[in-house]
Amino acid sequence: MGIRVALTLSALSLIAAAPPKLDPDTRAWWATTAELSNDSMEGRDTGSAAYERAARLVARKFAAAGLKPAGENGGWFQRVPMHEIALTSVQISVGGRPLRFLYDLTVGVGPGMPQRVNAELVYAGYCGTDQLAGVRGKIVICHGTHREGLPDAAAREAAVRAAGAVGIMTIADPGFIVEPPRWPFAYARSVTLADDPAQPDAFLKFTLNAASLSKVVGPKAIQLIAAGSAGKSLPTFAVSGQFRAQFATRERDIASSNVLAMLPGRDPAAANQAIALTAHLDGYGFGTPVNGDRLYNGTLDDAAYVALLIRLAERRRAQAYRRPLLFTVVSGEEKGLLGSRWFVKHPTAPLSGIAADINLDQLRPIFPLEILTVHALDDSTLGDDVRAVAGGLGIAVRHDPEPERNLLRRSDNWPFMQAGIPATGFVFGYRPGSRSEQIYRQWYRTGYHKPQDDLNQPMDWKAAEDFNRFFYALVERVADQPTAPAWKSTSKFRPSR
Template sequence: MNPIVRRIAPLCCLALAAQRPLPSDPETRAWWATTADLSGDVMEGRDTGSSGHERAARLVADRFAKAGLKPAGDGGSYFQRVPMHEVRVERISVSVGGRPLRFLHDIMMNPVPGMPATLDAALAYRGYCAADALGDVRGRIVICHGTHRAGHPSDAERTVAVQAAGGAGVVTIADPGFAVEPPRWPFAYARTVWIAGKPPEARGPVRFTLNADALAAVIAGSGRDAARLIAAGAAGQPLPSFDPPRPFRASIRLTQRSIDSPNVLAFLPGTDPSMAAQTIVLSAHLDGYGPGEPVAGDRIYNGTLDDAAYVALLIRLAERRAGKGFRRPLLFAAFTGEEKGLLGARWFVDHSTVAKSRIAADINLDQIRPIFPLKLLTVHALDDTSLGDDARAVAVAMGVEVQRDPEPERNLLRRADQWPFIQAGIPATAFVFGYRAGSESERIYRQWYRTGYHKPQDDLDQPIDWQAATDFNRFFTTLVARIADQPAAPSWKPASSLRSQIPR
């Protein structure tokens, strides 16, 4: 990047932020200015392995250093580089009966090494694709309604059943009835990234995801009403089995390359020698999606709330401390590759620059949307560790109620960077803004997931509830101080059902 451009980039981002009313609270303004530095267009969405991510990582490291944090990466640096490999769909055409399907809009696939370059097969529609409903699908591409409802096969179970029955591929209809997290179209791109040396599973049927709006084109000539099938599937009602008459064809060109991308790690030493082996990790993910398929003419997926704003919150906490430690040490971690499968957090847990035995807990910031008042907070693993008790105590003192995850079918606990810590037996927690059913807050939340989540519209111009942002940021900093200074270290609760599921 041109050095002159690099110097003026923060000023550009602040100018963007200034186009909207700014919060009255000075600390919230400073947090948002840092968010603007990280998620303006100049950072190009911070995709894993990209030059934009590298610029953002240098900015974070520089701010950590100026705040008095010590480098905690490899070789005395602030960076821990994560080796990765990627496979990307370079070119693809998909059609049914000669009628093309628009890739990323009508149909999507996640590429894996070794998948066939061409497909030419008959179709079979098999409802929810329970094993006993498949019949003879040998060599066929099987269409399945991707419901999340209890009592029907999961995505993994559908794939296993189709493979066992000899199917050549699975086309899963993205269920519009899954209102808690509705399908998102278009997808940004088709790209799979994994930690080098640990390639994704390549065996089994080729897997596609279908936009429900495109089902009519796929089953044309079958005499079936696509809208009725989608409505029945969305409601969990019985679905038929039939064989659409037109063949499914695809031609796929993949490209592969090795990349690496840095975690940014910085250390604030503790003040109590007796607690030196009780490091508290504070984490958020630096990566976003980067440039992708345009939505409303915008192709930069800025990732402002997901998750630049909460890397910014780590920076602001470090700057406010100005090198002054708590009793316990803190490790500030801006992880890479979260959007590609928690890759940076997984690498850190497996190659920790602090001995794993000296990590007492992880407090992760992700999935936080300050877009309506903070009156109710979902606390992940609320009943599993002492961190849940700490979160409850801080929230209640602020007049905020806490709750367990009310939507476990979304699997949010396992979808963010706290999960590798939990898998390693380290107490961890994370937070989601909660709402009451039928409330205006729920309406705003649902709308954001339809129009903002993993889209270019998650940018600096989106509506923010500044008081909610101020309240959550205060909750977080108060919680960190409580956990880092109190006499007892974070611990698992003996009755934790979560801990009993963790491999030992």
């Protein structure tokens, strides 16, 4: 009871501080957002008690809105078993000079990771195969460019492994301005699904802060970063001073819950054409402090859009569409789309009865909604529905202008698409050079996966209202169409069968 009272009071205080001209629907949506992402929810980290509190809150709200449980054993939840490996202590130095873990560099964590490292370092530019002579047994520093015509991340790692190195240290490229590197990292841990096969690997994968390269190679770092960010030629050279590291890890089995609810459809002929609506409930929880704040609330990523699913259910009050809606609130998105992957591998209802997925993530109502970037826009009839609804609301629609960010595969629509189910998702778009772009870029530098993604961040309330209205209309159109969503014959994602 004490937790419920605290949540309610916190939500009410935030609503009282919200702009007085918020329309009732947006106000109700933000009230639920506040309940899910205020400090008492502790950032809803996967596998935490706080996450489970948030999951129970979502289930209660679904029940109050008249939805039916669609989880395991006739309940609201689907247990997702996972395995976690976390670094508990780290000491790293180069030539006796200490590096600050999570600020200067971080490391990928996994089974088979060595506990002690003592190796020479080689700087090898972009780590093309022609730059990797004599690196066997060493750790190779590579500039992490995203430029076309230069090795990408997979090619760099493959080349460094093939050359016999024991690890790769990738400089996070400050020249990648479409999604600039963010430091510090919250923590270093890996979480995998319990039924994923363990793949022990002694090869080390570090990420290095470009601003910290001088601690490794000295004053020449400034010129190297400038040249690498511009895609210019880079040298290869041995780094003086030994790289030494010592790691301590903790392993444990954890579990986290997907929350699953159904609004049955009114047309028996469309009963096996459910529209899945996905959003992820998990956040980062507690992590490395930023400006003195160590709680990563995850308000826009993605509590606000779990709240929008709840608000849709509340607005309908069990009034059916033609097709069923499957409300799919998943865990573990931030750890690798784990909840949605588990659901697709272990569905609580046949996947053959799911006609499409509409995913809510990557949404930032912090500047006017004039343009929507739409994932898989031309791959299914969902894109036609998006165009029709957005056009009626005066919102322009476009393809992803930054495919190098790989956003399509970074959210919970992707496991559904891999399973052959048409899916889509959205990003607030902007015109190049506009004030909206400035706001968007700034948020990715200072808000994305940071404690500053909280209830106090600046919002564009009209943009929030506009997107919510778009979403309600899109769901109605897709769920009530005479025909179910379908792949287009030209889609590269369309199953061959």
